[in-house]
Amino acid sequence: MPSNTDISKLKELYESLDRLKESGEDVVAEIRKEINNIELQYLKENLFPEMMKTLSRKISWLRCSVDMNLQFNGEKQLDYSFCKSGSTVFIRDKYECNCPNEDILEESEMDSNNLEIITSTSNQTDAHDTPKRSKTYTLRVEFPNGKVFQGNVVSDTYVAVIKEINPEKVDSVGLSHAGVAVVSQTLDSKYAKYQKPIGGGWYVMTNSSTKAKGFDLKTISDELELELKISLVPLNNSEEAIPIMGISESERHRIRVTFLDGRTICPMKVLEALVEVVKYAGVDRVRELGINCCADNLILKNPAPRYKKLCKPVGNGWLCNTCSDTITKFNQITEISQKLNLGIKVELV
Template sequence: MSRLSDLYKAMETLRKEGLSLNEDLEHQVTELEENIIKKEILPTVIETIAPALKQVQRELVLVVEYKPGMPISVALSRKTNITELLDAKVLEMDPQVEHRIGSKRMKPVERKNGKTILRVTFPDGTVVEEKKAKVTFANVICRIGLMRVRSLDITFCGVPIVSNTIDSKYGNAQIAVENGLYVMTHSSTHDKKKQLDRISDELNIGLKVEEI
């Protein structure tokens, strides 16, 4: 079961119990829904509609209305500013980063003698420690919450550490997690520790991150 399915189930349980929905829960659902639209639906829509629209010479706005269990309806407007039509958010994929080719690193990479891994302890006593630092890093971010971490807008080498696109240069270092999201792991173990420390501080989680 996906993270989004789990959240839908939690919302339904609260409704059945007559309880109000938690604001953080609604925020997580909204973020995941929007990411699915960006990652899975928009590329298909663009690929299908764009060629057909080329024959239209004037600007327009198409609004797709979706209600679960009902036919999709499409509305057309000649107003090209969508905010004039409705309270809408423009959904886009993370842009591709333009990496310098052949550029030299100005600062030396911080290294420790020998290969190191990460051990991360959560306040409840849960310990995450995998054989590879990148796996620990990705698992910890997933446990914290992908969208919570993504909301911090933390990047490495210009790439969001939680992104909805595969980077042209560092794609091999991005671990696919869930709902079309990728965790950027192109960093040293020491840098991963610093990133987790920052996430812990900004979200007030209280992680103990050790490089061993």
């Protein structure tokens, strides 16, 4: 969590930026760099962990899956949208952040002051307390021909299954973690140590949880119609294996687009809906909108290596970055339609 000094420093940097912003970018470039570093630390170590803690307490008892998107415009307004499994209703709303900056800074500083006390208290255990251990699972994957992959090292099982399936086929599914494709022929500068070679120039991204790996394999199985049986198996054999169930057709959200001429598309892969709308609207016009995706324009020609596989051609040498979730793609299509007055109907189904 940022210290008092960091938070006070950020406030001072904001004030300096306001004073000097008319002096030219060369004057404020270093200030912006410092601001970016402290903001990133604050979001990573302070804001989102607390948000997730609060959200988990409120949502953990529910039995539905939820797909959500959150955007903050830097000017006191939060936009959020979500949908849940089993429902075609798409909720979108705004929230005005009315808390004065001084109150926020004071609260952050109090949190920082109390951090050491909170940490030391949470680590104390009574003589009669028994430390709770998290359950540890491994993956078991069974192919229709009876071939089984299972080992104590989850990453090894994950990599072996992907190699068995064929990395080119897996690549077509378009899965990624931390902006890095699950299978790739390029090593990422940040996550290279998590990319395991499987031959033929292919690497498998293993920086994900055991459950995420299981869901990846289930998604791959469903998309490629492999009929794999995937389950989580407790290492201590304390309970039965837990099968990983895929998302049913009724729960898998898709984007339906109806054009002015009456033509309707609702592809199984939501990225295809986005690509089709970009082509329909005109790639140059969409690029001029400046829609942000992965810290760059949605429409680009030279994507970072980690996004290259996820960028799809849309004409005139341009690519569309499809590295985003369903809700984000829905919002992108809606924004394109509204700003370019396309008059198309966009639905999440």
